[in-house]
Amino acid sequence: MSLIELSRKKSPWVIHVGTGGCNGCDLEILACLTPRFDASRFGVMSTGNPKHADIMLVVGPVTLKYKEIITNLYNQMPDPKVVIAVGTCASTGGIYQGCYGHCGSLDKVVPVDVYIPGCNVRPEAVIDGLVLGLDILNEKERKILEEKKKSKGAA
């Protein structure tokens, strides 16, 4: 494992987006940063800025109004990036299933890498999901590099 790959695993910066859930999971995500759970042990830092972030934590079923915003945010995140759907409603629609005015679930809008079920999720689950996401980061980067090589070879 190269140094950069190691660092990537050690330093996940997170952007946290609420897209119209009941805010239950938002609070649990914040609880992760408190002394009891302390996600910053793993180098997690909440940035509030997609351009600095590696991981996007999305809560809520993505209301129609939020669809454009979440795609914009996703596009502004630099590669390699991981999207984590936090809570049942972000993963499947949850209690909003069949309701008008939202997209149903997050993966209908942007590609999702990790689903964390639960309504609401436990902080432990969020941390578990984050750690799962860390491995995906490096995998993704490898894939991107391979594709680059391929396209170069083709050219």
Add this chain to the structure above:
Amino acid sequence: MITLDDPIIWKIAFPAVMLILAPIIGGLLIGIDRKLTARLQNRAGPPIVQPFYDVLKLFGKEDKIVNKTYLVFAVAYLLTVVLSTGLLLFHYDLLVITFMFGLSFIFLVLAGYSVRSQFSYVGSNRELLQMLTYEPILLLVVFLDRLVTGSFQIDAIWSFTEPAKTEPLLYTLPLALLALFLILPIQLRKSPYDIAEAHQEIAQGPVTEYTGKFLGLVTIAHFYEVFFVLWFIGLYFVQNWAVRIGLMALAFLFSIVIDNVTARLRVDQMIRQVYIIGLLLIIVNLAYILITGKWIA
């Protein structure tokens, strides 16, 4: 045969090594800061080398760029900070060093202004206001240094020949040192004066639009800044290495504690507090050295 007290070692080799070590020291200090802050809040906190993980990771990320100008200024910012740290280590003219350090701020501000983002715009505006706040105090402190040592050259602090100069600066300028402590949070971008990078309100201020390696470069510049600021404070007791390092450590701990026990202030509060307290400290100290006659015309 070069021995340890050879002037070459202290004049050239040591500063050069320190210049290379500076970002490592700065980064480690920031890591210690994060760890200590975590412990103060009863958390485990990230490892001490976390800042280096962050920078290395940033170098492995994709670039998302708004325009070329702000990247140019970011690199210029880094280079200027390195230059002023180098000048400080190689004992150049203190006044020029202060102005060069100010120039690095100007570059950062220009970088923030040259993207059309409301966050970096507001951040730059605040950065300028912060500069407006700390730079006069810093320059006045430099002027006091010059009054006591008789020269703007850093070397003069080491020249123990004249009787007025044998004392460490700390004994003649204790309040000026306090004034430096006062502007420390501004220079280190820490609470209560972390107004420009107030990440809860305005994303990250002037550095909002950076991604990938350019953000990494800005972070490295910040490592240098931490080193620069503390080294500057170390000038107040050059007679004894132990005391000198202790002084730097004290300043550092002071900034951490203040960071943890205070909330962010508004700009006008900052300006008022720093000007009133800072100028008061400087004037009292000036009066002291004038009355005791410890100054050189």
Add this chain to the structure above:
Amino acid sequence: MDGLLLLSLTVLVPVLFGIISYLVPGYNLKKYAVILCALVLSVASLLILYNGPQNLTVESINIGMSLPVSTIIIALDFLLLLVFLYFGYKDREYKVLGLAVLQLALLAYLELFVAGGEEAGITFVIDDLSIVMCLIVSLIGSLILLYSIGYMKGDKNVSSFFLIMMVFLGDMNALIFANDLTWLFFFWEGTTLCSFLLIRHYRDEPSIKASDRALWMNLLGGIALVCGIILIEMMYNTRFLSELFTAQATMPGALSFLPAAAIILPFAFMAVGAFTKSALMPFNSWLTGAMVAPTPVSALLHSSTMVNAGVYMLIRIAPLILIFGGGLLSTVITIVGGFSFMFCALLALSQTDSKRILAYSTISYLGLIAMCTGINTWLAITAAVALLVFHAVSKGLLFLCVGEITHIIGSRDIEQMQGLIAKAPLVTVITVIGLISLMAPPFGIFVGKWLAFQSASTFTQIGWSLVAIFFIIFGSIFSVFYYSRWAGKLLATKPAETAPPAHHDWYMEIPLIILAAGIFVSVALTTIFFTQLIDLPDIYGQEPGGLVVGEVLRSAFGGFSPLMFLILFIVILLIPILIIRVPKTSLTPTYSCGTGKEPDIGGGYFETLIGESKLLKYLNPIGILLLAILFLAVLL
């Protein structure tokens, strides 16, 4: 080469070309006259530089018959005042009328009753200071002339415009060479007239108002100057500047009620005259009002002529003040200058109109120069001369840039200039260079400020030195604030923004390029400039060890090398410019919380806190108070 020939080349030839350009029909012919004039003027000034210091006596002109110059000048002087009277009457401006009448009376008194020094003497002195000034006037003035060919195309009153511009340059050159005080007074009033006519170029309501204001303020300065001259002739019994150095001061019988220290009273009057010309604090409103004039006029007023005359005068009288023991007077000049430096910078901070920002910053830098002449040591006077030069180059450049930007976007508001670099890269980059040169090390203004800081540190009285340093620090920081905000605005482009290239007018752009190069060259040549072209009167003694050691500027307290830092600065910016590549694929919009909208950004001018209406209320009375203190300091 013959000094007289050079003198007439710099003084009379511009006037001659002005008349030619006025008379010839058609814009093209006028254009050639202007270009020729600019060429002759620049070459003549360089020849003067090459020729070195010289003293000249001009007593009469021979054109068929011998005409005594003195008489001609006195006749012209009265004519000039009658012109002022005429304008005062025409505009129903009673202040102008009253002041012109007063000046007439004083001048008549001077010519008829004051008998000081009737003997002939050196009438023109070409020394190092006047060579430097002549270079500023002629080189920058010529570039502004070239620029105005492009700028004034299609203007109605273009013939009179070129005539006055060129007469202005000739008159200014005469002013800086003049040694005879009565002649100097004539040329001094000449600049007043020229600036007055140029400010009212557009003949509309605001410009007539602004010009009248400029006129009465400068007439006030003229009165102060003529009072000073009368007193000098009475007290020192000479009317030649150069003879004042060795003159014997005697208090004339009519003024015997004054204390002995009042022997420096004439210099106080002359200083007040200089303050009005340089628009220092209580008189600042005429220069900010003068912004209604066409931009080349502003450039000329601010960088190479008008306002420089004031600080030139201060530099001239500074050693005399030192000789005749006016320490207190110097201190007050320091404070007046420092006050203007700091508070005009603060006022500039609240402005959005680019020309007003520049106007306030001009006043503030002139304040800095005045402050240096007040500190009045070897180092300080060097700083004053250096600042004069560097400021002229940068400020001339910036005004010309603003003129061109106004042509491109049709506005002078800096909020409108956002992202200009995409539209007009060349002008914008040059503007940014100009802005950076006014605030950042290692450019000329920084060298000047550094010298000023060093000289303030040697100031004998520690209390005053602290005040001076206080002014320098805050003034500099405020300048950094408004300049960097403006520079940033110019550079703020959207990602991948391109625009159709703006049209080029080489008459306007070549002067810009030359001046921008001039900024770098002037910094690179700083040390040579200091060793070769600054020769101060003996009264200052010498800087121990010399100011320039190799490439390093060195004072008693420290030193640095401008050239080295210039190279470092260029390297610091060139490395990223050359290395960084921006691939199209990685371009992305700015972060706007994901909404994808382009935010409107701006503001941060703090009008409610430090706007003109807030501050001037207090600053003007303080300025007037300082003037009163100036006289009190002399008399008590």
